[in-house]
Amino acid sequence: MNIHAVRAIYSFEMARTWRTLFQSIVSPVVTTSLYFIVFGGAIGSQINEIDGITYGAYIVPGLIMLMVLTQSTSNASFGIYFPKFSGTIYEVLSAPVSHYEVVMGYVGAAATKSVMLGLIILATAGFFAPLEVAHPVWMLLFLVLTAFTFSLIGFIIGLWADTFEKLQFVPLLIITPLVFLGGTFYSIDMLPPTWQTVSLLNPVLYLVSGFRWSFYGVGDVSVAVSLMMILVFLVIAMATVAWIFRTGYRLRA
Amino acid sequence: MDRNHLAAFQAGPPQTGESGARAQAPGSTEPPAVSIQGVSKTYDTGFQALRSINLTIHRGEIFALLGPNGAGKTTLISIVCGIAMLAEGQVLVNGHDIRRDWRKTRAQVGLVPQELSTDSFETVWRTVSFSRGLFGKPANPAHIEKVLRDLSLWDKRNHQIQTLSGGMKRRVLIAKALAHEPEVLFLDEPTAGVDVELRRDMWTLVRSLREKGVTVILTTHYIEEAEEMADRIGVINGGEIVLVEGKEALMRKLGRKQLTLHLHTPMDRVPETLARHALELSEDGEALVYTLAQDGETADVTALLQDLADAGIRFRDLHTQQSTLEDIFVDLVRDRT
Ligand SMILES: Nc1ncnc2c1ncn2[C@@H]1O[C@H](COP(=O)(O)OP(=O)(O)OP(=O)(O)O)[C@@H](O)[C@H]1O
Ligand SMILES: [Mg+2]
Numbered sequence: 001m002n003i004h005a006v007r008a009i010y011s012f013e014m015a016r017t018w019r020t021l022f023q024s025i026v027s028p029v030v031t032t033s034l035y036f037i038v039f040g041g042a043i044g045s046q047i048n049e050i051d052g053i054t055y056g057a058y059i060v061p062g063l064i065m066l067m068v069l070t071q072s073t074s075n076a077s078f079g080i081y082f083p084k085f086s087g088t089i090y091e092v093l094s095a096p097v098s099h100y101e102v103v104m105g106y107v108g109a110a111a112t113k114s115v116m117l118g119l120i121i122l123a124t125a126g127f128f129a130p131l132e133v134a135h136p137v138w139m140l141l142f143l144v145l146t147a148f149t150f151s152l153i154g155f156i157i158g159l160w161a162d163t164f165e166k167l168q169f170v171p172l173l174i175i176t177p178l179v180f181l182g183g184t185f186y187s188i189d190m191l192p193p194t195w196q197t198v199s200l201l202n203p204v205l206y207l208v209s210g211f212r213w214s215f216y217g218v219g220d221v222s223v224a225v226s227l228m229m230i231l232v233f234l235v236i237a238m239a240t241v242a243w244i245f246r247t248g249y250r251l252r253a
Numbered sequence: 254m255d256r257n258h259l260a261a262f263q264a265g266p267p268q269t270g271e272s273g274a275r276a277q278a279p280g281s282t283e284p285p286a287v288s289i290q291g292v293s294k295t296y297d298t299g300f301q302a303l304r305s306i307n308l309t310i311h312r313g314e315i316f317a318l319l320g321p322n323g324a325g326k327t328t329l330i331s332i333v334c335g336i337a338m339l340a341e342g343q344v345l346v347n348g349h350d351i352r353r354d355w356r357k358t359r360a361q362v363g364l365v366p367q368e369l370s371t372d373s374f375e376t377v378w379r380t381v382s383f384s385r386g387l388f389g390k391p392a393n394p395a396h397i398e399k400v401l402r403d404l405s406l407w408d409k410r411n412h413q414i415q416t417l418s419g420g421m422k423r424r425v426l427i428a429k430a431l432a433h434e435p436e437v438l439f440l441d442e443p444t445a446g447v448d449v450e451l452r453r454d455m456w457t458l459v460r461s462l463r464e465k466g467v468t469v470i471l472t473t474h475y476i477e478e479a480e481e482m483a484d485r486i487g488v489i490n491g492g493e494i495v496l497v498e499g500k501e502a503l504m505r506k507l508g509r510k511q512l513t514l515h516l517h518t519p520m521d522r523v524p525e526t527l528a529r530h531a532l533e534l535s536e537d538g539e540a541l542v543y544t545l546a547q548d549g550e551t552a553d554v555t556a557l558l559q560d561l562a563d564a565g566i567r568f569r570d571l572h573t574q575q576s577t578l579e580d581i582f583v584d585l586v587r588d589r590t
Contacts, residue, residue: 002356008386012375019374087370091429094334095387096359253296253337 005097009105036128051218056129061212062184076110076154099245107151114147139214152237178204284348286312286468292342302328304492317483318472325492326472363435373415388433440471476579510545515570
């Protein structure tokens, strides 16, 4: 394995994070704080407890997921799209690096950033709502798996996109709606029965549910199902990346 | 480029007189630096950019690939470097197949691309160190420093690339390509948009690389560059290799020497008495053009001048002209299209 290359790509991408520290970390934190003030504070004070948890606390895992998912996809997609756009990708293509090493570097960096972001938001949330994490190890596991999976999905989007519009398209029109409709701000028990069934088709629901379980020991679906679903996503994303690289799709003319 | 360091470069073993003497001797058992066999390339658009290319680059030589815009130079280089897919044919680098042993071959190859694609926000030092890591080499700050000094980039090492001029960016790309100490270096139009001084520095750098045994393949539109530097020259046109020759042999074989005599009084045809000389009358009848034999036998010239005097032909001016590689190239490309 070309470990030097993985390290080079990883630190190059992390350097981008530090260079753009403000966009990378500060703005999601500010956005999250606004959510807490509006939903947790203003609106939440009018809402009953859900499963014995105050609404402000209930939405914390959902909000972290919302940020981790959107940031993972947008950050990872940009990370690989930009070299394609600027032409610097030639170097990676001509280097003795395998597809897996490229993925490890780019996706590893994007996931690292998302995990950091998730933890920062968690700390921020502590200012707004009483926090307890029932299963910290599981919480971290869900966070890391989700960050990695969605960074992979972002990477695929970045490979596929050949315009900036397309780069925005998937996160904005697919990921964000799925996240909002995935029980981020509510329990699906609050929905009418038909919509509950529809919600179960939303993959993001399983991520949010599992993550919330690691905080409060309750979720819309069982934690085993959540874990299985996220592993399924991971496998699908990895298989897609492998296919893209094998065929040279949109990378090699 | 830093003059002191150029001097250090040149302080290597003395150069043998014959250019290209260091290049691999034909029939040597070592595999050639690059061996391209039956390579064709059709892009997704359906356009066929390369047609069954066969080309061998010897170890340690400087090979210039010439050809008009769209001839397929960049495509060919991209295939060898792994940037474009090789679907048809075979390419070996130092005897290793670029598809089977891609890790080995890519680690041995360096590329300076035609386009100035750089990471605008990175510093020179970081981007060059990145390249070394990417090609699987452990960090070696001393080597990076030497490369940057040789390219006069040392002072700029902490500058963001976007703050550099175009010529400086070109040097950064060269530094990146040299960061992992490649054995085979591709330079795709290294001197496009580069001023005269930098171009000469670049030539010196390329020669010094050859001194160290690096094989250099460059493309250029400046014929003088090929003439000045290359051991061998290949011409590609319309996706086909139309010629590969040692530079000197090419000049000898195709280089024409012409003597033009501007006449005092125009004539309408070459006089009978001069028929044995290879004379041509210009269209306006004002000049006689004499093409010398390739080996430059001068005995004929004496006879010609004698016969001219005997025929009473007077001329007011004369000049000689030797065709440059550029003329040869233009002829070649025109003939084929
Ligand atoms: N990605 C691509 N898809 C389709 N056609 C391409 C692609 N890249 C190059 N071509 C076509 O292939 C032909 C050869 O292009 P190439 O870039 O190899 O030429 P070149 O000899 O390097 O020219 P130049 O001197 O202008 O750099 C051109 O006609 C070009 O339009
Ligand atoms: Mg080109």
